[in-house]
Amino acid sequence: MSIENFLIMRHELILTVAALLILIAEISADEGKKKSVSMFAIILFSIATIAGFLPGHTGSLFGGMYESTPLRLIMKNILNIGALLVFIQSVTWLKKEENQERTSEYFILLISTLIGMDFMISAGHFLMFYIGLELATIPIAALAAFDRYNNKSAEAGIKLILISALSSGILLYGLSMIYGTTGSFYFNEVAIRLGNSNLQILGFIFFFAGMAFKISIVPFHLWTADVYEGSPVNITAFLSVISKGAAVFIFIIVLFTVFPVILKTWQKVIYVTSVLTMTVGNLFAIRQQNLKRFLAFSSISQAGYILLGFIGGNQTGMASVIYYVLVYIFSNLGAFGVVVAISNATGRENIDDYNGLYLTNPRLSLVMTLALFSLAGIPPVAGFFGKFFLFTAAAEKGFYLLVLIAVLNTIISLYYYLLVVKAIFINKNENPVVKFRSDFPTRLAIGICVAGIFFTGFASIVFEIIRDLSFGV
Secondary structure, eight states, X not given: OOHHHHHHTHHHHHHHHHHHHHHHHHHHSOGGGTTHHHXXXXXXXXXXXXXXXXXXXXXXXXXXXXXXXXXXXXXXXXXXXXHHHHHHHTHHHHTSTTTGGGHHHHHHHHHHHHHHHHHHHTBSBHHHHHHHHHHHHHHHHHHHTOOTTOHHHHHHHXXXXXXXXXXXXXXXXXXXXXXXXXXXXXXXXXXXHOOOOHHHHHHHHHXXXXXXXXXXXXXXXXXXXXXXXXSOHHHHHHIIIIIHHHHHHHHHHHHHHHOGGGXXXXXXXXXXXXXXXXXXXXXXXXXXXXXXXXXXXXXXXXXXXHHXXXXXXXXXXHHHHHHHHHHHHHHHHHHHHHHHHHXXXXXOOBGGGGTTHHHHOHHHHHHHHHHHHHHHTOTXXXXXXXXXXXXXXXXXXXXXXXXXXXXXXXXXXXXXXXXXXXXXXXXXXXXXXXXXXXXXXXXXXXXXXXXXXXXXXXXTHHHHXXXXXXXXX
């Protein structure tokens, strides 16, 4: 392979080098300098994130199994931004005595997961797609069980690996049907040979079910709340945003490039699952007291909204999905940033614990309110524009009833998001969260999220760039 070939895989190679350097730093560092591994890892990953935005080569490798296009590079860069924010938010948590000896393992596992996600996004062949999927899944299961002194964390890791195994088996069964009827695993060849036979449609349904587990689409969502609650808060944030975003990206690529022939079939499937996902996620979120479970069901409902961009089956729909994932990263990680800060300082994670938070920690209260308003889609923050583009993509194809249902669900979601705002600003608390000042990394991550919420909302050029690039999947 020439240098240009290596540059096509720059994201994966840079992340691999970063993981190896962190491992070397862990081995060579003195016992007293182990704490510096966190900052070294963040600096390395910051460089990797910036390098992803530099102009680079695109093309295909390994006979078309690996493909790199400007749009796929944008997807990887979006995931890198979100992962960098999770890295920064994790610094305080990693300083705890029980985590100090495992700092390098934490970053290596997260980077390994990202490498798998990048290979998955660049897949032009179902074998490459599956290898990337498993490489992304196995390390994140280990991270879910990272809190070794917490039984719920071990339970979360076991549930995640079992559910992932089940979903992978279902997905592979569907792919075997597709291969048996088309004779190929290459995306472009399958798209040409795909018809409307019953076996091919059944294969697609199994494939859809396997991916639905990864995105937490109803009725394949039951694992989500338990795993999110049991995992460490930072890993919950990663699962909610980065892991889900990667699954959404590859799913929309596969639907638009491999299955356009059966568009009418998968539009019906997505129509039903979108309605169920929005409604079930919102209704169950109302009942939650634990903030991690609350944000878990919130993320399920957000997946339902994202499906509106899928159902359009056009480039506007694809662009709206990618843009919404970007907005969702800043909004959700903003909310999780506040949860992480308070959890690290006090160990409190229930909504009732936030009663009267504004009196002691007004800045964190305002950040949480802004993030929740963005998730709810209240103008003028970014979440409003994200939902607007998704609804527009569905309305352009005549799915007016679906858009109406989505709007009604948005009203429901506004109710339970306001429950948290009410707890922060109105509810009384004799024992509120004590006044504290977060460390610099936490404040930096939260500040970037706030800036991202405003910038992605008011800078409409972001959506325009993504829409222009979406013509070259």
